[in-house]
Amino acid sequence: MPIGVLIGFDGSPAATAAVEVGGQLLPQAHAWVTHLWTPPFASEPLRRRLRASVGSATELVERTESEGEREAQRVAATGTTLARAAGLDAEPLVKRSWGGEGLVLAQLAEQVSADLVLVGSRGLGGAQAFLGSVSDTAVQYASRPTLVAPAPMLADEYDALADGPVIVGWDGSGGARTALTAAQRLFPAREILAVSIGQGITEALPEGVAGEHVDAPPGAKEHTVADALVGLAALRRAAVVAVGSRGQSAMRQVLLGSVARATLRAAHRPVLVVPGP
Numbered sequence: 140m141p142i143g144v145l146i147g148f149d150g151s152p153a154a155t156a157a158v159e160v161g162g163q164l165l166p167q168a169h170a171w172v173t174h175l176w177t178p179p180f181a182s183e184p185l186r187r188r189l190r191a192s193v194g195s196a197t198e199l200v201e202r203t204e205s206e207g208e209r210e211a212q213r214v215a216a217t218g219t220t221l222a223r224a225a226g227l228d229a230e231p232l233v234k235r236s237w238g239g240e241g242l243v244l245a246q247l248a249e250q251v252s253a254d255l256v257l258v259g260s261r262g263l264g265g266a267q268a269f270l271g272s273v274s275d276t277a278v279q280y281a282s283r284p285t286l287v288a289p290a291p292m293l294a295d296e297y298d299a300l301a302d303g304p305v306i307v308g309w310d311g312s313g314g315a316r317t318a319l320t321a322a323q324r325l326f327p328a329r330e331i332l333a334v335s336i337g338q339g340i341t342e343a344l345p346e347g348v349a350g351e352h353v354d355a356p357p358g359a360k361e362h363t364v365a366d367a368l369v370g371l372a373a374l375r376r377a378a379v380v381a382v383g384s385r386g387q388s389a390m391r392q393v394l395l396g397s398v399a400r401a402t403l404r405a406a407h408r409p410v411l412v413v414p415g416p
Contacts, residue, residue: 144168148215155221157290158172161225173234176211274287287409300378305378306332306372316416318382331349
């Protein structure tokens, strides 16, 4: 059965890049290309046209509704065309929402039984949305793994999508084990490399999983752990960095707000954040 991925799409360059990332990492997956139709329910150029052509406030509201819905459908259709060109089995999905786009994406992923949520790190919900809003909220609330595609990516980072390994942050915690299992399920043809950072990690890896250790000073902070993961990912030409949203850092501190968040902000490669057990 193919992987099912719900892709947040708003027509921005970052969202377009996320579609391309999905096509490279999840060939022939089924994709719901999802556009959230949010207030003011029409783009600024469309609203300017309507304001200049209608005769009353009531007519403006009605035309904004009808024309805005058509506009939203066109955006979703454009994303679907791009996804199909990237090799995905894609269908459009438009959802009217009054805000909280990241939470809505997380809820939609449950409704369609998606295996994965894919979002760009910038651009969802309009030009003012940055990592820390839509992408961050999706990561926080999704019950499915969330893949965050950074933008822009350089040529060598794009090239690594084709056959690069998946780096999984490993500390032996339940969160790390869940992240490892998700990486193996979502990317079955990829090499999986579990990477531990710093001192005090004694839990053995599951049988058959390759591991690597990177030294770090005692008491290494979350940004140090994240930078080490990101640096090793660049060295190994990784396609994806995977982390658990709950687990322990090298200091044995509970995270998402620490290593997973720091990795999202430091990485220039797609980051898979997997909710904990």
